[in-house]
Amino acid sequence: MGYEVNRFQGDVDEELICPICSGVLEDPLQAPVCEHAFCRVCIQEWISRQPTCPVDRQSITFTQLRPVPRILRNLLARMCISCDNFVYGCPMILKLDALASHLEECEHNPKRPLPCEQGCGLVIPKDELQEHNCVRELRTLMQSQQQKMADFQRELTEQRFIIKEQKRELKLLKDFMRAMRLSNPTMRAIADQMERDETIRWIGSLTRARVTRWGGMISTPDEILQTMIKRSLLESGCPSHIINELMGNCHESRWPPGLNSLETRQNNRRQYENYICKRVPGKQAVLVFPCDNTHMPEEMMIEPGLVMIFAHGIE
Template sequence: MGYDITRFQGVVDEDLICPICRGVLDDPIQAIDCEHAFCKVCISQRFTQQHTCPVDQSVLIFDRICPVPRIMLKMLAKLMISCDNAVYGCRVVTRLDNLVAHFRDCEYNPKRPVTCDRGCNLVMANDELPQHNCIKHLHFQLEQQQKNISELEKISAEQKKQLVEQKQDLRDLKAYMRVLNMRNPTFQQDEIWQWVYTLQPAKVTQWDCIISTPDAMLKVVLRRSLVETGCPTSFVNQLMENSQEHKWPQGLATLEMRQMNQHYYENYVTRHILGLQAVLMMAYENQHMDENMVREPGIIIMFGHGVEDLLDA
């Protein structure tokens, strides 16, 4: 619907008036064939009932309606119109293209956002301020926050429960896979298994001498030792990756955790890497250990000293 023509100063050109609502064009569009212009809303509503131009009764085709020429838009923009809030006391007369911006900030606008200056700083519509009660609002906010916290706590508790269940399922699955591996009659024929059992069982007497990040030279020596002892080529890279702190399980991953869990380490089944102060701990030989102490398929730890062959201890 167009703007009330009585709101405009001076005479408005007839070409700028919608022939349907008789108001000044709002969001205007034009029929290509007859070149008559209409408010977009007005012509859309007319199309639900009839398809003829209200001026000359020519047939209107929806696909042949387009935006009005730019010159018509410029003419509309220059028209001077009174504020929508004139009924509330605003005496401003502004260009039509500035009306929206003025209305938003108009001090007479009943819906202009204002901030309560009585203590709660709530932003509300201007016409709501006289009836606003800060205490009532703050009580409502408190109730909403308490409700939200309660809902979040329920969600958190449910999520924690699901997490515990998922962790248990994972532990059960790992245990089941280990049992299957141990029971598989072909498993002991695997070349990795065969290699592991060529390594001497070891005893670590100085767990506080762990080298958590071996330097380049130590890595070269370790790789050479693995190859020389017959470690399958496909397995060497995995073990080399798992010889550094960032690849270890949670119970070994930091100095703090190592100090906290040191009394558990004597329960590890370890195997001596020939020629080095280093041990291999395979996951399937340590299924008795807690899951945060084991990494699939196994890890290597190097020491400054304190590794002995178990038979010689």
């Protein structure tokens, strides 16, 4: 909708009047052929009812409208208008292009947000300050937050139930596939391929890691440390069919010949520095998979992969 004509100083040229609302053009758009200009809101509403120009009835759609020429925009910008809040006592007369910035800070704006100075600190519209009650507003705010928390908890419970059901269904499917694999060679091949695909997808989801201090390697991690790493792997989506075997490979007793003693590790230092490693999420530990390390010799790799834990030095 346009600006009221009586808010402007001096006469207003007819070319600056919207034919629909009879106000001074606000955010104007122009018809492509006849070049009649209208307030954006006015012409949008008009075209939604009948796709014609309100002046000469030529066919028109909203996508055909375009901004008015710069000279017309400049004429509008230089016009002097009273503040929207003149009825509330604002005496300001300013150019139209400065109106928006003035309204944001106008002291006479009844809806200007102000902080409560009675103690609650809430920001409320100026015209509501007189009726404002800190205790009531804080109680309302608390109730609103409690309701949001209750809704969140309910949604979280529902999501947990859904995840639990999905895990149960997945376990049933895996048990079924395992049983079929034992009894049917064809199903055995299909199940094996599904597990390989699942493993490859999980490996692809892990972040590349760089070991900066190979001397920080813990070759004989204790049970507590192994449990922490295993939990992180499960949380990252590690397939259940490889988790135990993979974790078994975190101790040097299960490492391949090129790593399973301090002496061999020292001799092969230059080789294992070429490992392509994946990060165990959130831990100072890496995973080394054969599919990522086809360039490495056989004595440096093991299926389904290596778990290497460090005291420090993982980026």
